[in-house]
Amino acid sequence: MHTGLTIFPTDYAIPLPELALAAEERGFESLWVAEHSHIPTSRRSPWPGGGELPKMYYDTLDPFVALAAAAAVTSRIKLGTGICLVVQRDPIHTAKEVASLDRISGGRFLFGIGAGWNAEEMADHGTTFEGRFGLLRERVEAMVAIWTGKEIEYHGKYVDFDPIYMWPKPVQKPHPPIHVGGAFPGGARRAVRYGNGWLPIGGREDDIANQLPAFREMAGEAGRDPASIEVSAYGVAAQQKVWERYREAGLDRTVLGLPPADRETVLPILDQVAEWMD
Numbered sequence: 001m002h003t004g005l006t007i008f009p010t011d012y013a014i015p016l017p018e019l020a021l022a023a024e025e026r027g028f029e030s031l032w033v034a035e036h037s038h039i040p041t042s043r044r045s046p047w048p049g050g051g052e053l054p055k056m057y058y059d060t061l062d063p064f065v066a067l068a069a070a071a072a073v074t075s076r077i078k079l080g081t082g083i084c085l086v087v088q089r090d091p092i093h094t095a096k097e098v099a100s101l102d103r104i105s106g107g108r109f110l111f112g113i114g115a116g117w118n119a120e121e122m123a124d125h126g127t128t129f130e131g132r133f134g135l136l137r138e139r140v141e142a143m144v145a146i147w148t149g150k151e152i153e154y155h156g157k158y159v160d161f162d163p164i165y166m167w168p169k170p171v172q173k174p175h176p177p178i179h180v181g182g183a184f185p186g187g188a189r190r191a192v193r194y195g196n197g198w199l200p201i202g203g204r205e206d207d208i209a210n211q212l213p214a215f216r217e218m219a220g221e222a223g224r225d226p227a228s229i230e231v232s233a234y235g236v237a238a239q240q241k242v243w244e245r246y247r248e249a250g251l252d253r254t255v256l257g258l259p260p261a262d263r264e265t266v267l268p269i270l271d272q273v274a275e276w277m278d
Contacts, residue, residue, distance in 0.1 A: 010061065045121075085114065100168075
């Protein structure tokens with residue numbers, strides 16, 4: 001099982017290049033960052049984690065800029081978005097950013113995507129909450145076409161453009177792996193339909209370890225090889241018993257959540273977890 005890390009890259013957290021290099025040196029497989037363009041002050045949408053929304057959601061850096069900085073100082077660790085809010089982004093521009101980051105990193109990018117949960121944040125970008133999943137699928141399909149085609153066009157309900165050219169293409173072929181966020185069963189169905197991985201948040205009541213057999217059955221019924229779709233428990237507590245449980249369940253990856261704190265707080269956590277992996 002691969003072990004990754006995730007953090008909200010804020011201006012008060014350990015700088016992401018330093019964290020990425022430290023994680024690579026300790027043998028972590030991947031480093032993922034969150035995305036929120038902003039948080040509306042109305043706060044009408046409840047946080048799925050329960051309680052008051054943590055301050056880090058207001059403060060995160062742009063994920064592609066942050067990961068490009070991390071790519072510049074590392075050579076092996078994979079770098080991912082967890083998650084990129086595709087429904088709040090232009091698909092042509094985002095396809096360019098993904099291809100650029102995959103080039104800069106030498107083919108190390110993991111494209112974690114999702115529709116998000118904050119209806120007011122989406123509305124500020126012109127996205128309706130009710131249509132977000134259809135919009136997500138069309139934007140993903142359009143980006144895949146851009147990465148893999150020469151003269152590309154897409155005509156859907158939400159995304160519509162006539163033939164275009166767009167280079168460079170990503171290093172990874174046919175494109176960087178798409179890890180679809182979301183809980184079971186909805187997120188799982190979307191991962192089976194157009195993803196290379198399923199990226200649900202771990203450690204909640206509907207535990208991923210218990211859902212894994214049903215997910216694999218779902219993939220097989222859809223004509224997909226279950227082994228071809230990676231399953232990652234995302235943002236779980238950095239606790240050895242949690243990590244071991246997901247490893248024993250047969251997950252492909254566990255991504256441990258780090259606090260957006262300084263190096264004196266974060267680096268000892270990396271050292272502790274690295275002992276489990278040895």
